[in-house]
Amino acid sequence: MSERIPMTRAGYDKIKAELDELENVKMPEIEKRIASARAEGDLKENAEYHGARESQGLLQAKINLLKSKLASAQLVDPATMPKDQVVFGATVKVKDLDFGDTEEFTLVGAGEEDYDLGKILVTSPLAQGLLGKKVGEKAEVQVPAGVNRFEILEIRFEG
Numbered sequence: 001m002s003e004r005i006p007m008t009r010a011g012y013d014k015i016k017a018e019l020d021e022l023e024n025v026k027m028p029e030i031e032k033r034i035a036s037a038r039a040e041g042d043l044k045e046n047a048e049y050h051g052a053r054e055s056q057g058l059l060q061a062k063i064n065l066l067k068s069k070l071a072s073a074q075l076v077d078p079a080t081m082p083k084d085q086v087v088f089g090a091t092v093k094v095k096d097l098d099f100g101d102t103e104e105f106t107l108v109g110a111g112e113e114d115y116d117l118g119k120i121l122v123t124s125p126l127a128q129g130l131l132g133k134k135v136g137e138k139a140e141v142q143v144p145a146g147v148n149r150f151e152i153l154e155i156r157f158e159g
Contacts, residue, residue, distance in 0.1 A: 004074035006088050006122055007109025012073050015111040019066040022059060030056045069110050076109065078157060086130045086155055088122045093154040102153065
């Protein structure tokens with residue numbers, strides 16, 4: 001059994017909508033391209049046919065990945081989580097103890113991550129290192145470059 005992937009209803013719906021688009025719009029378009037390329041005759045030297053087949057394979061791999069995420073989804077309602085510690089759905093403001101700057105991260109589920117906006121997967125190493133911490137506590141997070149050390153400054157919940 002694969003590991004459960006925490007996500008909100010919104011994240012689940014976003015992945016489901018993307019899957020529907022790929023299966024019901026993009027895949028039929030590629031199948032039409034394959035059919036028209038096949039109608040041109042000799043397939044050995046038909047670049048359009050081979051390109052369309054390759055696109056079909058890549059699209060099918062993406063569809064399989066999204067189906068796997070949905071099958072492993074564990075829907076979580078952030079409203080039911082503790083409010084005094086870093087948990088799924090929390091926005092946490094931290095101070096980097098090595099560099100002195102502050103950063104904010106929101107711990108989100110699959111389909112909602114946006115690293116430019118500080119929305120990080122709750123399953124990421126950084127989020128895992130922050131989970132369960134309270135304001136004033138310190139967290140050490142193992143990263144490929146060594147250890148990042150943070151102090152939890154604030155925990156809040158949006159919307």
